[in-house]
Amino acid sequence: MQNEPLAYRMRPQTIDEIAGQQHVIGKDTALYKMIMNGHVPSMLLYGDPGVGKTSLAFAIAGTTKLPFIALNATKAGKKDVEDVVADARISGKVILFLDEIHRFNKLQQDTLLPHVENGSIILIGATTENPFHDVNPAIRSRCGEIKQLKRLTTEDVDVLLKRALEDPDKGLGKTPIKITDDQRLKIADASNGDARKALTLLESTVFASFEENGVTVVENGTLDSLIDRVGVFGDKKGSHFYNLLSALQKSVRGSDTDAALYYLAHLLENGDLVAVSRRLLVMSYEDIGLANPAAGPQVLAAIQSAERLGLPEARIPLANAVVLMCLSEKSNSAYVALDKAISSIHSGKTGEIPSHLKDTHYSGAKELGHGGYVYPHDHKIGTFGGWVNQTYLPDNLIGTRFYDPIDAGEEKRLSAIYNKLEKFKKEK
Template identity: 75%
Template sequence: MHNEPLAFRMRPKTIDEIAGQKHVIGPDTALYRMIKNGHVPSMLLYGEPGIGKTSLAYAIAGSTNLTFIPLNATTSGKKDIERVVDEARVTGKVILFLDEIHRFNKLQQDTLLPHVENGSVILIGATTENPFHDVNPAIRSRCGEILQLKRLGEDDLLVLLQRALQDETRGLGKQVIEISDDQLNKIASGVNGDARKALTLLESLISASDEEDGKVIIEDWLIENLIGRIGVFGDKNGSHHYNLLSALQKSVRGSDTDAAIYYLGHLLESGDLVSVNRRLLVMAYEDIGLAAPEVGPHVLAATDAAIRLGMPEAKIPLANAVIEMCLASKSNSAYKAISAAISSINSGKTGDIPMHLRDTHYAGSEKLGHGGYVYPHDHPIGSFGGWVNQTYLPDTLKNAQFYTPVQAGEEKKSAAIYERLKEFRKKK
């Protein structure tokens, strides 16, 4: 009887046993060839939980004759690093696998980095966070490879499941298990590309199933019940969460309603209503903007309703808002205008405020030369209201244009007025 979980027992022993990740460690990759030729570079492995970072590190070590030392950055101290360095002095070279490397502290770094640099310690770091955001630059600079792993495809997961069912030493091969191809496909499609979840689900199914005449019978309802408990991946403080927010905004911007609703659902299941509401409001004004100005207040009302309702009902007004934004006319002209103005200011392109625009609500303002402002409301112009031809920008920026209208939706009307006013100004 095995004590270790199936997912632990079925870790690949060598790089030839790895399922998936062909873009990183396939037979045609440089990394595969380097390892086969006896050279292991220091590297960072980046990706979501359960997709094989730890397994890949163990497989790389298993493909060499080097000493392999696994540590976790959250629980290891300076003494653990010193032990790795001492081992390297004795054996000449070791592989250090450091999980959660983004939590590596400065004291650990100072102890280890010189030995990574001279090659006596080969560092394989694993992180679920974007290494360009969360891993110390000193570590990154000493890792020749930064490898982003992907979720496993269903075919890769089926390979792992079949291997676990057939392996008599590490897997379940000594048991007689009745499980159909359709049932294996359900497992592979229901774990969101997570190998650890797939193997854990298979092991849980066998533990929960009835045995008849020495044969374990897997039933469909058990698969559906257990898959429903797995949940979705989504650490609301992690990189994947921000990737989901990015995917939601880009799907709305691209008017793909089904994709946007999918990412909204994924985010809501991860449990962070606050950041979803905030992003939806940003999108209403950044991406829909002046082309459909009614959308902003609609989204604000939806997010307010979501906060009052809470989950799970909050999903209903938010779904309304997302679909409305997807199908609305779109303009980013206001976002681009304010970005251009701020960029101009930050680059030093500023000037003095014209005298007629300066504050005159105090005694002595005239002595400073303030005044001469003409009140536009006193000068009606058709149905537009009031307008007068006077200078508003500093003299050094009088010809600057930050706003460029987009010919979409309601902004078409605003664009026509904008262009007409520009013609009026030219007559001055």
């Protein structure tokens, strides 16, 4: 067993050994009570890598003593599924743990799902992707429980590290190891809530440390060099990546500069400069908008600079763009107004274009009744330029208001002009 990775050896055997996830499997939860009473529902476990999806499935099996089979949906074929069905017929009931269940194909489903429905196979699926986006509805409908596992806290991870250092059978307890509380907590912090990563880092640190008088001594320099190699969790196109993009935008919208820079750092460490740049440009118009019309061109310039520079230097103009948007006045009035107009069209609120706005650049337009447009530039109005009071909306939409300006930044000036023109219209 000692040849197996520490993270594998330290996998919990029962649900009482699970670290963290108290919202899912704590002693007061319905799921805990069901399992302790011998009932295991089919379920989907959703969460980032290393949060304990596989461990929870193994612990459920260990608690109930039910036959347990683990498959990966990317590798399992129809024959593997048929073998599970055969085992269920012999045993009466079996737990099937299916990792990466979002990759489950239709042929596998057709073979398995009837047996999940009749209860002979208890399906526990695990996925890093949002099950409501990526898991087939046929599977979701047969899983009574959909549980989102959270990243472990530093305290949760530290419990696992202590357990691994003390356990003489599965862990490192047979080896005298000198490691300080601060060093252990540093490992817990560096894991970013990923139990597998933490245990792997601990094991690597121990094997990289020197031995003195029969005791393995962990040095800060060794630990720090290994921590530098720990990757950022998440991938470029998974649910976590899109959650990072969402968190970045919401932090900018909420004017929290430090949070926005934190999420930008995560995204850039994942290396997808194109997706990050695209989101920043959208934000400059969606969230800053007319309150600071200069933001859009400034963010575009930062993005173009970043693309020309490439990473890691690209982080510099992008950091400027994010701080600028965080601390800028904000308005979403323009695109909200457009969405209202789009919604109006979709709901059937359309009308005939006024005759004076229709195209007249062809012979016969006059005979069709087109014409009568008054050219606003010929009617000066103070320093505004030109304006004339004429109808632009279809007759049945006259008076409809889509745009609702706000008094923020530059839009405060635009709002005053808009309201003044609205007043002129009513004086017609």
